[in-house]
Amino acid sequence: MRFNIPQDEGFAIINFTITHEDCWTNLIASYKAQITTLYTRSDPEKDNIYGIIQLRLRNSSDLRPLLRSIRKSDTLYDVISVSRVTDEIFKLNISERFHGMVSGILNSYPVIMRTDLVEGGALRTYP
Secondary structure, rough: OOOOOOOOOOOOOEEEOOOOOOOOHHHHHOOOEEEEEEEEEEEHHHHHHEEEEEEEEEEEEHHHHHHHHHHOOOOOOOEEEEEEOOOOEEEEEEEOOOOOOOOHHHOOOOOOEEEEEEEEOEEEEOO
């Protein structure tokens, strides 16, 4: 993924939708789930992104199978903790791979604010 930012402008607004086959987010496609990133802290030297995400499930009984599934991914290092917010919303603290991940790529650019939504295995990012 490469962004061409006009030099005279100094910034650009970028909206995109992406699926990438090796990402753990693809594994939620078989569940009626949405993920929104609330916070990330990148450590490129350790190839790590610490993140806090919101997971919304239509059926809360899908939580355990979904967690088992995503923990098998090579791009997700660890699900550090899971907290129930409501019957359908959970907060997860995670550790994932930095290199090759969308957050890792965006970290190379002066991103001011980013909102994303993962649904059906596709990640949509917008300002």
